[in-house]
Amino acid sequence: MTSSSPRRPGTIALVALALWIGLLVLISVWMAGQSYHWLPVQASNAAPLVDGLFSFETGLGTFVFLGVISVITWVVLMHRAEKYDISDAEPIEGNTKLEVIWTLIPLAIVMGIAIYAMRINHQLGILGPMEHIHPHNAIEAQGGYPGDQLPSESIEVIARQWSWEFRYPGAKVSSTELHLPVDKPVTFRLTSDDVIHGFYIPAFRLKQDVIPGKAINFTLTPTREGRYRLRDSQFSGTWFATNQADVVVETDEAYQSWLNQGASQPLQDGLSDAVGEYRERQKQANPGWATVQPAPPPQVNVPGSNTLPHDS
């Protein structure tokens, strides 16, 4: 903007400006590094890609934000009207060259970000319902996922108001705790019995809505052992907040032995916090506003737990 000024900025001013911009760049780079700490642990092969993009945008965003703040602060400190000065400032109505520059540079930046994001998108190969399949051909590996391995296991996920049920058709095991082997692609077949739910595991950075009336195949690869939260991410009614399940990522041996052990257990009530809370609530004289009754707890071999400490 100094170009519209009749005065030429002095050398000292230019050096100071360059130093200031250098400082902003340093802060932006530092923020880009910090941004990894704001996110949960990386537990899938998608997570580093997403986090890298987020870090990049955090750095860029920090620079833009601090740049704007710098201009505003400078103006507020240096370009204030003197007390009782009600005269007008020098009328600058515009500057075509500047306007072209501040159109083209942001255009280049956002298109750059979009192309970067599109490539990551492609790498993630997240599947949509256009590729949904019918129940009778449930196990079908969908393309587009990085890596040359085919999913070794297909797990049926049934979302309900308000519980998650996981079925392992190969091993004939069902559970309300999701167990996955580490470093192996796994394909889920997502279905809902009632309303739209969101299949969201923050540590995996992945999310897919579960749409009633459709079966959606969804592939991911866990990369870190640990216990994580699966959260319902699409508002599903009264006990939406309790509609969580634990995801246990473990070695292949541990996973196989969990499956074997599970297969030998009889069916029993799975986890459903909503059912318990609903029972308590019905005892009250004036429980609150109307609610849909929770579905009965799924009958599963392994209820698992949702109260153990989790990594994220």
Add this chain to the structure above:
Amino acid sequence: MTSTIPLPQSEPEQSWTRYFGFNTDAKVIGIQYIVVAFFFFLIGGFLAMIIRGELITPAADLVDRTVYNGLYTMHGTIMLFLFIFPILNGLNNLLIPTMIGAPDMAFPRLNAVAFWLVPIFGSLLIASFFVPGGPAYAGWWSYPPVSIQNPLGNLISGQGLWLVAVALSGVSSIMGAVNFVTTILRMRAPGMGFFRMPVFCWTALAAQTLQLIGLPALTGGAVMLLLDLTAGTSFYRPEGGGDPVLYQHFFWFYSHPAVYVIILPVFGIFSELFPVYSRKPLFGYVYVSLASFIIVGLGLVVWVHHFFPSGVPEWMRNLFMFTTMLIAVPTGVKVFAWLGTIWRGKLQLTTPMLFCLGGLINFVFAGITGIMLATVPIDIHVNNTYFVVGHFHYVIYGAAVMGIFAAIYHWFPKFTGRMPYEGLGKLHFLLTFVGANLNFLPMHPLGLMGMPRRVSSYDPEFAFWNVLASLGAFLLGVSIIPFLLNMISSWARGPRATHNPWNAIGLEWLLPSPPPEDNFGEHVPTVISRPYGYGLGEPLVEHQAEIEQALILQEAT
């Protein structure tokens, strides 16, 4: 006073009771809109206090979960349909006719009908608190199938009333939009070509065009949802062959542009006020004006970015990511133009200017998180988390509501004839700016950590940021007190305002404060230059000196 120049005359003060009846004067309707909007703002704000009270601890312990869901649904609905749209229509009513020199709106009776629908559907919405089963609880998006589950099975349910209210709100807004667009296109002062029109009118024209294009989609979608709810149709019911995701398309086809309906007039306010309080012309007036229409065009083709995880094919995700990204360009043009306007100005840090600067800072922050949300891989992670809630509230409260406060302080003297108090105004600004940032900034780390929105309880690891957010919310609640005190006391007995207390350029400042019922009446001045001629020394209209002389004489007597 010269006899050749016909001048606007002050009128004897009219009875205050006109504000309570069916009045067709746009200035009365404008104030009616604004006062009703603030009434609902207090209700919506009170609901927000309960929400943040519940969320200050991880457990669901303050209210029952059904109550929480009803409260957050009503908070969003009231704030959007009963606060922000009505208050913007109030500003449109006050500013459009006076800024373009029209005696009133093009269709004054339609205007009054559009306003009176607001208390009607507002009462309907509030009444839904008292029907059996409670109010709607499916969120302000009201996605089926949750929204059509109707647990009690009654014909009259909270959700049903909600849908009727939203449809009526759409009808009211369409009536308003027809009026505003016609008025701007047909009733400008002589000499006021499009490129001599104040930017607020440009942005109002752009925003109301969006209303006309987008609202029929929402209204149609809502009627189909109402039929699914009450008449057993299956537009969205999967078990009857319907598609629940179809509703999301109808809803966001309007409701994304709706965000521009809100923010565009606020861009207009910024563009009006930065020149006044920097004593400089608006930087790049023509480009800023046209950028609003670029935003309109792009704003209509981004709606799918609201539900990337709903199951949208990859090509569609990429397409809508690109269109969303492009919006950053015309928006950036505006931000840079405002910076160019204040650069080397003679800044006066009055209350309206502080609100504009604070709003601009918040808006830039919201823009950056908006770019993050536009990129699909990040959106997949943070979609439906508190990151989105934080982004949205930075746009709506941080930028739009602060811009609206700026406008109210700036034009208060014009339409009430009284000056607001600066001290209370600055206190209001400080509490609002600190409160909004304390309230909404912590929502971003929460979303990144994976806390879903709309939860009535959460895991303990989210407690720290939630406590901060709740404290910020309570501070925001307190911030309304100096505002209300200021408005009531200065309207009742504030110092008398002159016709142009801020030394601003614009047709509205060539009218007495408050303006007579028909504004300039038969004697509309001829506009001879562009707006915002600060420092240029050119008059805005013919015979400007005589008009101002007469106004000063009038004020002296």
